[in-house]
Amino acid sequence: MATLAFIVADGVIYASWLLIVAVGMTLVYGVMRILNVAHGSLYALGAYTAATMVGAWFQRGYAPLGSFALLLVAALVVGLVMGLILELGLLRFLHGRDEVVVVLATYATFLILEDVIQLIWGVEARPAPQPYSLLGTTTVGPLLLNNYDLALIALALLVGGVGWWALTRTIAGKLLLAVIFDREMAEACGINVRRVFLVTFLIGSVLGALGGASTAPMISVSRGLGVDVIVLAFAVVVIGGLGSIPGALLGAAVIGLSRAAAVHLLPQAEVFAIYLIMTLVLIVRPYGLLGHERLRKV
Amino acid sequence: MTGSPVLKVRRLTKLFDQVVAARDIDVTIATEEVVSIIGANGAGKTTFVNLVTGYAHPSGGSIRFRGQELVGLPPREITRLGVCRSFQVPQVFSTMSVLENLMIAHGLSDRGRGAGLSALASRDRVEACAELLSVYRIEAYRDRPAALVPQGVRKLLDIAMATAREATLLFLDEPTSGIATEEKFAVMDIVMAALAERKATVVFIEHDIDIVERYGRRVLAFHEGGILADGPAADVLGDARVREHVTGRRRA
Amino acid sequence: MPARDRTGAALAGAFVVFVAAGFFLPSWAVSLVILSLARGIVALGLVVQFRSGLVSFGQALFFAIGGYAVGLAGLKLRLTDMIVLTVIGVAAATLLGAGLGFLMRRYREIFFAMLSLGFSMLFYGLLVKTETLGSTDGFNVPAPTIFGARLSALATRTLLYDLTVAAAAGAALAVHWYLGTILGRLDTALRDNEVRVEYLGYAPGRVIHVQYVLGAALAGGAGALTAMAVGHIDPSMAYWTTSGELVFVTILSGTGSVLAPFLGSLVFGLLQTYALQYAPSVWQMILGVALLAIILHLPGGLWSALERNRARA
Numbered sequence: 001m002a003t004l005a006f007i008v009a010d011g012v013i014y015a016s017w018l019l020i021v022a023v024g025m026t027l028v029y030g031v032m033r034i035l036n037v038a039h040g041s042l043y044a045l046g047a048y049t050a051a052t053m054v055g056a057w058f059q060r061g062y063a064p065l066g067s068f069a070l071l072l073v074a075a076l077v078v079g080l081v082m083g084l085i086l087e088l089g090l091l092r093f094l095h096g097r098d099e100v101v102v103v104l105a106t107y108a109t110f111l112i113l114e115d116v117i118q119l120i121w122g123v124e125a126r127p128a129p130q131p132y133s134l135l136g137t138t139t140v141g142p143l144l145l146n147n148y149d150l151a152l153i154a155l156a157l158l159v160g161g162v163g164w165w166a167l168t169r170t171i172a173g174k175l176l177l178a179v180i181f182d183r184e185m186a187e188a189c190g191i192n193v194r195r196v197f198l199v200t201f202l203i204g205s206v207l208g209a210l211g212g213a214s215t216a217p218m219i220s221v222s223r224g225l226g227v228d229v230i231v232l233a234f235a236v237v238v239i240g241g242l243g244s245i246p247g248a249l250l251g252a253a254v255i256g257l258s259r260a261a262a263v264h265l266l267p268q269a270e271v272f273a274i275y276l277i278m279t280l281v282l283i284v285r286p287y288g289l290l291g292h293e294r295l296r297k298v
Numbered sequence: 299m300t301g302s303p304v305l306k307v308r309r310l311t312k313l314f315d316q317v318v319a320a321r322d323i324d325v326t327i328a329t330e331e332v333v334s335i336i337g338a339n340g341a342g343k344t345t346f347v348n349l350v351t352g353y354a355h356p357s358g359g360s361i362r363f364r365g366q367e368l369v370g371l372p373p374r375e376i377t378r379l380g381v382c383r384s385f386q387v388p389q390v391f392s393t394m395s396v397l398e399n400l401m402i403a404h405g406l407s408d409r410g411r412g413a414g415l416s417a418l419a420s421r422d423r424v425e426a427c428a429e430l431l432s433v434y435r436i437e438a439y440r441d442r443p444a445a446l447v448p449q450g451v452r453k454l455l456d457i458a459m460a461t462a463r464e465a466t467l468l469f470l471d472e473p474t475s476g477i478a479t480e481e482k483f484a485v486m487d488i489v490m491a492a493l494a495e496r497k498a499t500v501v502f503i504e505h506d507i508d509i510v511e512r513y514g515r516r517v518l519a520f521h522e523g524g525i526l527a528d529g530p531a532a533d534v535l536g537d538a539r540v541r542e543h544v545t546g547r548r549r550a
Numbered sequence: 551m552p553a554r555d556r557t558g559a560a561l562a563g564a565f566v567v568f569v570a571a572g573f574f575l576p577s578w579a580v581s582l583v584i585l586s587l588a589r590g591i592v593a594l595g596l597v598v599q600f601r602s603g604l605v606s607f608g609q610a611l612f613f614a615i616g617g618y619a620v621g622l623a624g625l626k627l628r629l630t631d632m633i634v635l636t637v638i639g640v641a642a643a644t645l646l647g648a649g650l651g652f653l654m655r656r657y658r659e660i661f662f663a664m665l666s667l668g669f670s671m672l673f674y675g676l677l678v679k680t681e682t683l684g685s686t687d688g689f690n691v692p693a694p695t696i697f698g699a700r701l702s703a704l705a706t707r708t709l710l711y712d713l714t715v716a717a718a719a720g721a722a723l724a725v726h727w728y729l730g731t732i733l734g735r736l737d738t739a740l741r742d743n744e745v746r747v748e749y750l751g752y753a754p755g756r757v758i759h760v761q762y763v764l765g766a767a768l769a770g771g772a773g774a775l776t777a778m779a780v781g782h783i784d785p786s787m788a789y790w791t792t793s794g795e796l797v798f799v800t801i802l803s804g805t806g807s808v809l810a811p812f813l814g815s816l817v818f819g820l821l822q823t824y825a826l827q828y829a830p831s832v833w834q835m836i837l838g839v840a841l842l843a844i845i846l847h848l849p850g851g852l853w854s855a856l857e858r859n860r861a862r863a
Contacts, residue, residue: 035660093846099660100605104801105845107794111838118831231671231790238664268685272675279668283653286661351749377751389749391742394735402739405732406750414733414752463751 002142007260013149015256016156017215021229022236022248023163024207030180030243031200033099034091037106039208040230041113042082046212048121050074051128051221058130067131075213079206087201092194114226125222132217152214159207160249167245176200180243231271232259235278241291250289304329304467304499305350310359312349312523319345320356321523327467332490333501334514334531336544341520343503344386347469351383352376363467380466386475386503388456392445396436396455399444400427400462407463427462433492434458450477450485457489461496468493470502474509482506486513507545511535519544557726560809565719572711578823580711584779586812586819587718589799591772593811594725595765596800598734602761603741607663608670609796612643612766614677614788616773619643621683621783624692632694632713636774643770644763651762655755670788677785688784691777714775721768722808729808733760798837801844804851814852 025039053070090109094102135147167173178186179196187193211229219225236255240247255274262270281289305327312320320342327333337343348354350361352373361368368376391399398418404427405418417423431437434454439447444455453476460468473489474482490513493500504510510517510531517534519527521543527534534540572580592613599606616639623629623638650669657665678686693700696709728734736757739747744754777783786792795818803814821840825833848855 090842097845098603100603100663101845101849103660103663104605104797105842108838108841108845111834111841113838115832115835115838238668242660266679268679269675272672272679275668275671275675279665279672282661282665282668286657372748372753374748374751374753377749383749389743389746391739391746393742394738398735402732402735403750405735406747406752414736415731417730418732418735419730459746459750 003264005141005143007257007264009143009145009260010263011253011257011260012153013256014259015252016153017211018232018236018256019156019249019252020159020214021208021211021233022240022252023159023245024204024211025233026237026240026243026245026248027163027207028201028204029237030245031176032091032197033102034106035099035103035242036204037103037230037234038086038109038113039106039204039233040226041110041117042078042205042208043212043229043233044117044226045078045082045113046075046209047216047219047221047225048117048126048212049078049209050213050216051126052121054128054131054216055126064130064134067134071131071213071216072210075206075210078209078213080202082209083202083205086205087198091201092197110226110230117226118223123223125220128216128221130217148217152218155214159210160245163245232274235274238288239278239281241288244288244290244292247288247290302329303327304331304364306360306362307350308360308362310346310349310361311357312345312354313357318523320349323359323523323525325518325525325528327499327501329466329499330497331499331516332514333499333516333518334510335501335503335518335520336505336507336510336540337520337526338544341544342523343520344471345523346520347383347471347501347503350376351381351469377463380464381469382460382463382465382467383469384453384457384460384471384473386471388449388452390444390452390455390459393443395441396444396447396451397424397427397431397440399455400430400458403459403462404430430458430462433488435488450481453477454485454488461492461498464496465498467499468501470500472503472505474504474506482509483512507535557808558723561719561722561726564809565715568715569712572708572715577707580707581779582819582823583816584711584714585776586815587714588772588775588779589796589819590812590815591718591721591775592765592769592796593799593803593815594721594808595761595768596796597803597805597808597811598725598729598737599761599765600800601741601805602737602758604658604662604758604761605797605800606666606762606765607790607793607797608666608668609765609769610788610790610792611666611670611673612647612769613773613776613792613796614670614673614783614785615643615646616640616770616775617777617783617787618677618683618773619770620774620777621689621691625689630692630695630700631698632696632710632778635694635778636713636717636771639774639777640767640771643773644767647763647766647770651759651766654762655759667790667793670793671790674785674788674790677788684784686785688782688786690782691780693781694778710775710779714779717771717775718812721771722812725764726808728764733757737761798841801841802851804848804853806850806853806857810851810853813856817852 021039021043025036028034028036050071053074054067057067057070058064086109090105094105132146132148135151138145138147138150167177175191175196178189178191179193183193232255236251237248239254240249240251254277258273258277259270262273303326307323307325310320310323323346335343335346345354349356350368352368352371356369363379363381366379391402394402401418401423404423428437428440431440434457436451436454439451444452447455453473457470457473474485477485486509502514514531516529517531518525519534519540526543527537527540535545568583575583592609596606596609619639619642620635623635629635629638654662654665677683683689694706694710701709736747736752740754740757747754747757773787799811799814799818802818803810821836822833825836829836844851
């Protein structure tokens with residue numbers, strides 16, 4: 001049963017960073033009806049930027065614990081800058097176009113950014129493992145857990161919790177919910193939908209970048225990172241239901257655990273298992289586990 | 299004018315959670331009748347049409363068309379049986395030309411499954427549809443995309459499409475709404491003449507009482523989901539309750 | 551309608567030109583044309599779906615089915631006749647498409663796209679973990695024969711080229727005819743107003759099902775031809791990036807004519823060849839920029855630009 005413990009532990013860790021990434025993606029879809037394929041690039045940019053900054057930080061010999069703040073800074077900078085560029089430079093020109101066409105536009109952006117990342121950072125991996133070992137470890141039964149992983153889980157819960165609280169308990173959050181439910185009505189009530197869009201997209205981008213920055217110390221920051229992540233994040237938000245934050249949590253848990261199980265038990269079946277689950281969910285519940293049908297006006 | 303019954307509705311009920319959209323409706327309509335449905339907004343007129351044509355599922359009751367139970371059938375099967383409808387907001391194919399719209403309707407009215415693979419713009423079909431366009435007096439717009447024609451033309455197109463099939467029972471939802479007052483009679487004249495020739499049974503929803511008086515021989519007055527009055531036009535329109543709840547008219 | 555005659559004539563002309571050119575073009579160009587025309591055949595199916603407002607992000611599934619059917623038929627059944635193999639590819643894909651179609655016909659817009667992606671990635675995952683099929687490496691396809699005869703490499707290549715040109719022309723003609731039928735015109739009607747189609751007595755789902763099977767058949771045939779041309783199949787035929795390329799070609803081409811996807815695919819093929827040779831590190835960027843340019847400035851694709859020029863002339 002030690003294997004089971006490993007699977008659960010790994011699964012929860014995967015689920016944590018998947019949650020951070022997925023919340024951003026599903027939020028953007030819920031408010032703006034945009035399925036942003038370039039979200040994967042935001043993750044990658046966050047990871048690469050964080051890795052570079054952390055690398056330089058440790059080279060200069062600054063205080064090690066400061067590197068954590070650096071991760072957050074990297075996420076913020078990448079998220080805000082890229083978010084502004086994408087929303088103001090592209091997405092606002094696609095307002096009103098068919099949803100699928102917008103997805104294709106974000107896919108095009110993803111392709112461009114993949115090469116941009118390679119041009120800037122090249123093909124070799126950018127390891128930044130230092131922050132990972134700073135916090136020590138904890139032993140729980142047969143598990144030797146790295147405290148960084150635990151911190152990551154805490155971060156994910158924080159993101160999920162704060163996000164949930166902000167959406168349902170604050171006025172700004174309720175404005176967002178209003179736009180999610182009925183954009184035209186919200187506009188008619190005087191809500192500045194354009195500004196809501198911009199803010200939402202910035203938050204989503206920061207979260208995507210945060211996913212990358214926070215996991216940079218644990219993974220191999222190298223070519224193809226964006227692709228790997230978007231394949232997973234996509235399955236997570238679809239399973240959970242597009243536009244649903246609790247759904248993102250559920251989806252992240254499902255995918256995180258499946259991936260952990262596959263990695264431990266049947267390594268080559270990873271992609272198969274994930275997409276089998278996604279396909280089955282779509283067949284049984286076309287809008288995802290917690291998503292809902294948008295009422296058509298006839 | 300009483301022929302064999304074409305539509306028999308018994309105890310038709312529809313509940314949307316707490317809202318009673320249709321309340322125990324009993325109605326029989328005979329062949330070649332021309333029935334007008336009146337009622338205030340929200341009285342259940344369009345709900346009734348939606349229930350009969352399969353757009354909504356009743357909570358209870360039965361709808362028999364020439365003896366066949368309609369409840370549970372999808373709209374396309376109900377259409378194929380011969381019950382057609384036009385819509386309050388014209389439902390047309392906006393990017394296709396007026397003629398093409400009608401040709402699609404005509405093409406789909408061919409009985410038999412293989413009809414799907416015959417050419418759309420065959421000479422016969424183009425002729426038949428051009429003919430139909432001129433019956434409805436909209437042939438001038440035949441090549442214009444449906445989205446770019448005047449509202450009244452679109453309305454007539456919608457009705458023409460509903461009649462492309464040899465319909466036995468036709469429901470017209472507010473056929474003159476959106477049409478300028480001066481043109482309303484002209485439009486209804488055209489539609490009713492075309493339908494009389496077909497020997498179809500027509501049920502139309504109308505808000506304009508002048509139209510109702512002129513074309514509806516029998517009137518069904520709806521109120522709060524149920525039928526308030528049912529009978530010859532003069533009787534129903536003169537009924538005190540109908541005047542109070544529906545027409546709001548005082549006759550001198 | 552005069553337009554129909556022009557398409558038929560254009561196809562006949564193109565067929566003659568391409569077959570003749572096959573004897574003069576250098577080897578790399580022959581390969582390029584085979585692969586581009588095959589890709590164009592898949593895109594043809596996507597064009598039909600796109601007219602209904604549907605985009606399949608998983609057409610690679612049927613493309614790969616066609617390819618693997620060829621590979622397996624060659625390996626297990628020792629079948630190598632190029633015509634037979636193409637038919638097998640089409641048949642296998644059509645069967646799967648007909649089955650999956652019952653499910654797919656209930657979905658629209660982005661959910662249709664996602665479910666189609668799901669199935670193709672599922673197949674990819676299946677292929678990757680199947681050792682007997684070579685896992686990620688795939689396996690080689692035996693050289694094709696024609697009517698039992700194994701000819702020289704050059705002759706085989708030329709015949710495969712001719713077969714592909716014929717298949718492309720045939721597919722284009724068939725789709726062109728289809729689009730003139732009631733069922734074919736229903737695709738635009740469906741996109742415009744699904745409710746109306748239902749109320750005229752036809753099941754909207756059936757239109758989608760038919761289109762889906764059509765797309766599957768075309769992709770299967772193209773996959774078979776590609777497998778024979780390349781001589782090798784691997785799971786990447788089912789990967790989402792393959793579907794992405796196919797969708798890109800569809801958008802690039804526009805939906806204005808059955809000739810459009812072949813034009814778009816040839817342009818794509820040329821672009822890809824030169825980019826990979828001279829600027830491989832920015833190939834994805836070029837693709838992305840081109841896609842954005844089309845979406846933002848030329849939504850009707852290359853074909854609409856051609857029509858505009860012809861109108862002005």
